[in-house]
Amino acid sequence: MQNFLDFExxxxxxxxxxxxxxxxxxxxxxxxxxxxxxxxxxxxxxxxRQTYAKLSPWQKTLVARHPDRPHCKDYIEALIEDYTPLAGDRAFAEDFAILGGLGRFRGQSVVVIGQEKGADMHSRVKHNFGMARPEGYRKAQRLMDMAERFDLPVITLVDTAGAYPGVGAEERGQSEAIARSIEKCLAIKVPLVSAVIGEGGSGGAIALAAANTVLMLEHSIYSVISPEGCASILWRSGDQAKEAAEALKLTAQDLETLGVIDEVIAEPMGGAHRAKDVCIAALGDSIEKHLQELSQFGGAELRQKRRDKFLEMGQKGL
Structure with a gap:
């Protein structure tokens, strides 16, 4: 039975x-x-059609969080052949919030890394609702190092409300792990394409999304903080989440206008959850196109272009 959102x-x-x-x-x-x-x-x-033609930022947030929306695991199963998962950060433990491994994407060997929220209560608990701990980000760094060693492109799939804020995660260096993951994204000399497929929350998202090319699905969101978190800080109440969503400019359309992302991928009418195969194929087509474009550049040039891209964002408006 299909799940409908409140505004539907x-x-x-x-x-x-x-x-x-x-x-x-x-x-x-x-x-x-x-x-x-x-x-x-x-x-x-x-x-x-009328409803989805005029979605507010808050309504897009709800669509991005829809429980039936395709998750990282769905994209890997559909797009990556001969996928071999790799586990652990070789320092502490395995983090099921971040999936990663080797496979072939439309005939090309790649390393794929993504955040998995889970599809039911059991899997959501297992994957910690997509909120990674430090070992998850260190695993991502390990996989990016491996990709560079073997000259393999990296595809990352972003879908998280944010990094896990638990005491244990902070004790093991959560902020340092995120910073190192961002640094690794900016340092590797292979093509890096990132796609925000649901929620792109805070540093937990950008830890995998400091890429040559950043894609977003039409009804996904990407922001420095969740609307509820922003409202609780500015208004001391989560009741103003709708107003916060408007102010954060977190929609794919806003972020493309601001130059934060590179392309918006259209979703099936009514959201990705209404036609998962169609949405997954569309994202695959876009990733393939951008990997082909990036393949013409050498490693040093890829790294420099990636760094220049994010430095230019910081200079805009100065």
Whole structure:
């Protein structure tokens, strides 16, 4: 059964009516049920298009967090052949919030790294809701080192509310691990393409997204803090999360205008969760295009272009 968000209630009501009529299709009736279903489906489709044509930043935040949205594991399974997962940071432990390994992306050997939120309660707990600890970011560094050693492009998939803020994570050097991961992204001499597929939260996201090319799905978000966190700081209450989402400029469209990201990937009407295969294929096409473009540059030039890109962001507006 499809999960509808709060702002989709009118669409959900129409979907319920359609389902109810379909259950009556085998019973005798003077009403042409097929025709009525067709009319309601057209009405629901129109309403869906109208709703998604004018989503607010807060509504986009809800879509980015939709529980049925395709996650890192879905993209790896669909896009990466002969995927071999690699585990551990060789210092402390394995962190299931970050997946990573070797595989072939459309015929090309790559290293893929991504944040996995989990699809049900058991897997969400296992993957810590996509919130990595220091060992997760150190694992990412290890995999990027390996990619550079064997001259393999790196693909990262970003989907996290932020790095895990627990006491143990802080004791083991959470901020240092994030900073080192950002540094590693900027240092490697191989193509690095990053895609924000859901939430791109704070340093936990940029630790994997300081890339040559940063892509975002149409209804994903990317910000220095969550709307709720921002509201709790500025207004001392999470009730102003909608206003915070507006002020943060966290949508893909805003960030493309600001020059923070490089491309927005269109999602199926109603969000990626309504046609997962279509969305995954579209992102794959974009990643393939950008990897081909980056393949013409040497290692030193790739690194310099990546560094210049982020330095220019800091100089804008000065």
């Amino acid at each position: 209630k009118p669409i959900a009501e129409l979907a319920g009516k359609i389902e109810g009529l379909r259950h009556l299709s085998d019973s005798s009736s003077d009403v042409n049920i097929a025709e009525e279903v067709s009319k309601l489906e057209a009405k629901a489709d129109k309403l869906l």
